Amino acid sequence: MAGLAWAAAFRGFMAGLAGGASAFDWYGTYVAILLPGVIAGVGLGWAEYLRRTGGRPHWRWLALSVLAFTVAPLTMPGAFEALFTQGLGGGAIAVPLAALAGGYALARNGPLWARIGCGILAALVLAALAALPFGDATSRLAHDLPRGVWVATLAASCFAVLCIACMIPFRRVDRVRIPPRGDRASG
Numbered sequence: 001m002a003g004l005a006w007a008a009a010f011r012g013f014m015a016g017l018a019g020g021a022s023a024f025d026w027y028g029t030y031v032a033i034l035l036p037g038v039i040a041g042v043g044l045g046w047a048e049y050l051r052r053t054g055g056r057p058h059w060r061w062l063a064l065s066v067l068a069f070t071v072a073p074l075t076m077p078g079a080f081e082a083l084f085t086q087g088l089g090g091g092a093i094a095v096p097l098a099a100l101a102g103g104y105a106l107a108r109n110g111p112l113w114a115r116i117g118c119g120i121l122a123a124l125v126l127a128a129l130a131a132l133p134f135g136d137a138t139s140r141l142a143h144d145l146p147r148g149v150w151v152a153t154l155a156a157s158c159f160a161v162l163c164i165a166c167m168i169p170f171r172r173v174d175r176v177r178i179p180p181r182g183d184r185a186s187g
């Protein structure tokens with residue numbers, strides 16, 4: 001449910017950014033945004049379960065479940081053309097990748113130089129989202145207007161939460177303690 005809630009909040013950010021031009025439809029909203037949220041939530045939740053129970057071979061690959069946010073929007077008709085001609089959909093690629101970098105940095109597991117690099121990348125994306133929406137002082141989304149501050153706050157907080165969730169597959173595995181024979185409950 002957390003992945004679905006996150007995706008719904010991020011869809012709210014997108015609607016706030018686009019304003020009246022935002023359109024809700026079955027495919028674009030439910031298949032391209034909310035379904036990937038469910039997939040990412042299930043993948044990261046499963047990763048946390050496996051991490052707490054000692055891990056399994058290749059369980060860290062579950063980090064890639066957040067790439068569902070990248071795949072689904074690019075399956076929409078005309079998505080590749082819009083990406084390469086207008087830049088539309090670039091966020092669907094950048095946000096999950098940067099969140100994975102942020103999760104890796106936050107997990108405090110792995111080479112320090114890699115964590116620093118990933119942390120810098122995630123911090124730059126977070127700063128860019130907090131600076132959104134880009135516009136002049138007369139924009140309806142300027143930072144001196146409540147709506148502009150709300151949109152920027154929602155974008156930055158959604159990204160920060162995704163980074164924290166992406167940390168799960170990169171964290172150290174909990175050691176599962178098997179009690180000695182004498183401590184086991186008799187059955």
